[in-house]
């Protein structure tokens with residue numbers, strides 16, 4: 001009866017009902033507190049020492065009942081908003097209602113028939129049962145808002161096994177073994193959705209009527225229709241939501257949840273602009289240099305250096321000095337001391353003196369981008385001092401064969417881009433000692449096919465990009 005009445009009320013104005021409903025998660029703490037307190041006081045009062053507590057129980061109980069009633073009311077309004085797992089929701093709802101009914105029953109027994117030993121016993125049993133249903137309602141409520149494993153997620157390991165809690169799937173983004181065989185959706189895009197969106201958009205909690213659990217579901221869209229317009233990221237609801245301000249209610253993932261990184265958002269935008277394909281291999285798609293770098297950083301070559309070595313953070317003064325000299329500097333990733341360095345647009349020439357400003361940061365600099373610059377001989381002679389470099393971008397610069405001799409000393413170098421330069425076969429020969437090299441861009445250079453084939457023959461992990469057939 002009561003429920004029918006509330007649900008009827010819920011039909012009136014769905015904004016208002018949701019507004020009131022959203023107080024529910026706040027309000028429920030009141031009956032939980034009061035009713036647990038009533039239980040505790042009653043059972044303690046059995047002991048002589050705490051006898052005095054007994055007389056306050058009816059007061060605490062009635063507070064528990066009233067706040068509980070209000071919680072049920074707001075809860076029913078909230079459930080009208082939808083989007084919860086039905087099974088969990090039903091359990092939570094009915095345990096909550098039963099708790100409130102039992103608290104009323106307990107209160108009535110307490111204030112009327114407490115003097116009768118039989119009823120007193122019944123009353124105490126009702127109180128105990130109520131406490132059980134209360135805990136159950138609270139637990140399922142927590143599961144609704146925070147996901148089923150909320151309570152146990154951070155439980156220490158031995159206890160996890162005793163309680164039979166399953167190992168959590170690590171949230172780390174999938175590594176791409178090989179860009180030439182990786183499928184763009186399955187290996188690049190889907191892992192992002194699984195890690196950051198699935199908890200709310202799976203069959204348990206289909207928020208916004210959207211499932212991200214498969215390509216087909218994703219493309220089918222949600223409440224508001226399709227959310228991905230192939231080739232048009234800016235017309236795609238999904239992408240739009242990723243870019244909204246933090247405080248915007250439509251922002252995904254919602255405030256308070258682990259957000260996507262800038263790189264992940266770029267990858268999703270790129271994928272949509274490439275037609276949001278399903279089975280396509282990553283290297284078959286067109287990618288800007290920036291996207292290629294992001295993809296590369298997901299391969300073992302792009303990752304293992306940072307895992308192995310840690311460096312202290314560079315001093316802000318040194319970074320500022322280099323920025324004032326015309327460089328662009330930023331961390332390679334959040335929380336990492338490693339730096340990536342580029343050149344500001346106005347700067348066309350790099351001299352030995354310019355490099356002096358980077359040298360104090362040599363420990364930290366691991367990506368250096370001096371593409372499109374004129375490099376003086378002095379500048380080139382300092383290259384070997386940046387011994388933590390893993391990526392060096394020198395495309396369209398004035399780098400020559402001889403300069404590659406300096407580069408051959410950078411033993412961590414994994415990525416070298418010298419496309420559009422005068423480098424020839426002699427220069428390539430200098431790179432022989434670079435054992436970590438995985439990506440080499442030789443498009444529009446004078447390096448011969450034969451030299452590339454020879455160079456590659458001893459290195460199975462190396463990808464050489466010559467522009468024509470991209471990788472071979």
Ligand code: HEC
Pocket residue numbers: 083193196197198199200201207208209210221222223224225227237238241249250252253254257260
């Ligand atoms: C904490 C839970 C939560 C997480 C995590 C989450 N969402 Fe949502 N999402 C919601 C809710 C609730 C709605 C419905 C309300 C709304 O439309 O804003 C929604 C709606 C949407 C919609 C609109 C569906 C439609 O058709 O109206 C899109 C698109 C979306 N989410 C994408 C994402 C993406 C992409 C991610 C991961 C990057 C994500 N969500 C993560 C809770 C979540």
